Amino acid sequence: MIIGEAPGQNEDEQGLPFVGKSGQLLDKILESVGLSSDRHVYISNAIRCRPPENWTPTAQEIEACKSYLLEQIRLVDPKIILLTGATAVKALTGDKRGITKIRGQWIEWEGRLCMPIFHPAYLLRNPSRESGKPKWLMWQDIQAVKQKLDELEGENNFLDF
Ligand code: URA
Numbered sequence: 001m002i003i004g005e006a007p008g009q010n011e012d013e014q015g016l017p018f019v020g021k022s023g024q025l026l027d028k029i030l031e032s033v034g035l036s037s038d039r040h041v042y043i044s045n046a047i048r049c050r051p052p053e054n055w056t057p058t059a060q061e062i063e064a065c066k067s068y069l070l071e072q073i074r075l076v077d078p079k080i081i082l083l084t085g086a087t088a089v090k091a092l093t094g095d096k097r098g099i100t101k102i103r104g105q106w107i108e109w110e111g112r113l114c115m116p117i118f119h120p121a122y123l124l125r126n127p128s129r130e131s132g133k134p135k136w137l138m139w140q141d142i143q144a145v146k147q148k149l150d151e152l153e154g155e156n157n158f159l160d161f
Helices: 009-014 021-031 059-076 086-093 120-125 134-160
Strands: 002-004 043-045 080-084 107-109 112-117
Touching (some): 002 086, 021 120, 043 059, 059 086, 080 086, 080 134, 086 107, 086 112, 112 134, 120 134
Parallel strands (some): 002 043, 002 080, 080 112
Antiparallel strands (some): 107 112
16 A cells, blocks of 8 residues: 555546656556556555645644545555655654655554655656665665565465465
8 A cells, every 4th residue: 555645636636646747656666566556556645635735734634634544544454555755654653754764664553564655756856866866765665665565475375375
């Protein structure tokens, strides 16, 4: 499962998360490790509605939407949750640290495995693929995610057998 911040204009118009430019980049990132946003991932946002003028959601707005998000997580029961950007991290876990500090690190929330990652919009503003830059770091993170997913799948197959 991937949790973003809030719908943008395209998402608001279509009623679907991550269908604009950020979503297209997110799809590419997932595809780079053989994952498809249609088949393997459930995508949602911390906030249900587009904040006026695209402002960063307030604590009150996050709180107002939180029960929806928690119920989605309960129903989807994802193996892994990716939190794109600081707002998603704050909304779910309450951790207020900057995303550059915590991205790429596995954290446990309510017994679930989560990883904060950069928001694709941030990568669109920082397009360099040079080693150590945000896009390169995202490449490291998504590979770690795929590796963990494969490990978890392996465990499940073993249990099924
Ligand atoms: N940015 C987000 O955080 N979520 C979306 O759905 C689209 C853009």
